[in-house]
Amino acid sequence: MTYKEFFGCTFLAFGPPLAMFSFTIAKDPIRIIILIASAFFWLLSLLISSLLWFAVVPLKNTLAFGLVFSVLFQELFRYFMYKLLRKAEGGLKKVTDVETEISSNKHILAYVSGLGFGIMSGAFALVNVLAAAVGPGTMGLKGDSDLFFFTSAATTLVFILLNTFWGVIAFSALDNTNYLQLIWVVGSHMIVSCLTLLNNNVMYAETLVPAYIILAITALLAYYVAGGTFRSFKASLSCGTLCHSRM
Structure with missing residues (x-):
């Protein structure tokens, strides 16, 4: 049973991201390099957050303190990644084919x-x-919830997808100086992260439902800033239905 739970939670959390990586990134070495670089920047934000947590001794046992500053440092390093990529964009175009996306x-x-x-x-x-x-x-013995692993996997998935959409929105907002979109990125990141504090009281539904609602809104906003419209979305659905019917 434990192995079934292990593989189930693994595929729930990392299945969609693995599919995204396989179909959209794995075939392009430049994208793989950018993926690794951005992951490294996230690690740097974690390092700075850990140093702050270690230095502020009186608040070490206050989880909310570390969480809030962790979110702020993550968004700060997202900005650093944006600046790095925009400066390197010219070089990336030279080492890639002219026709590449x-x-x-x-x-x-x-x-x-x-x-x-x-x-x-x-x-x-x-x-x-x-x-x-x-x-x-x-899990489930001695009063513990048997939904702990499922909730952890579902929460991990929502954060992976949210970070992807936050990246699209943040880069577009910085390009166009759209402060409302930046506020949404930082604010929704802070809200979803703070919702996870409810898990200490086994309030899993109160954490997951708002988080996935914010995920849906963020996905639509990312689709919009990337140039998507309702007409193009409807057309893609129609094309998908037509292709399926031909099969």
């Missing part, structure tokens, strides 16, 4: 960077939990 679509860099942030944050959030899921024993 990375030269013609600036949102590709934002998408890859956001996914790198998300995958690394998800790995740090869930790896230890998955290690505990292998056994021995299982």
Whole structure:
């Protein structure tokens, strides 16, 4: 049972990101490099957050303190990643083919960077939990919730996808000096992160439902800033239905 829980939670949290990586990034070495670089920037934000937590001794036991500053440092390093990619964009165009999307679509860099942030944050959030899921024993004994592993995996997935969409929105907002979109990125990041504090009281539904609602809104906003419209979305659905019917 423990191994079934392990693989189920692993595929729930990392299945969609793995598919995104396989279909959109794996075949392009430049995108892989950008993904790794953005993951490294997320690690740097974690390092700075850890140093601050270690230095401020009186607030070490206050989880909310570390969480708030962790979010702020993550968004700060997202900005640093944006500046780095915009400065390196000219060089990237020279080492890639003229016809590649990375030269013609600036949102590709934002998408890859956001996914790198998300995958690394998800790995740090869930790896230890998955290690505990292998056994021995299982959750639910002595009053513990048997939904702990499922909730952890579902929360990890929402953060990976949100980081991807936040990357697209943040890069576009910085390009166009759209402060409302930047406020949404930082504000929704802070809200979803603070919602996870409710898990200490086993309020899993109160955490997941608002988080996935914010995920849906953020996905629509990312689709819009990337140039998507309702007409194009409807057309893609119609094309998908037509192709399926022909099969």
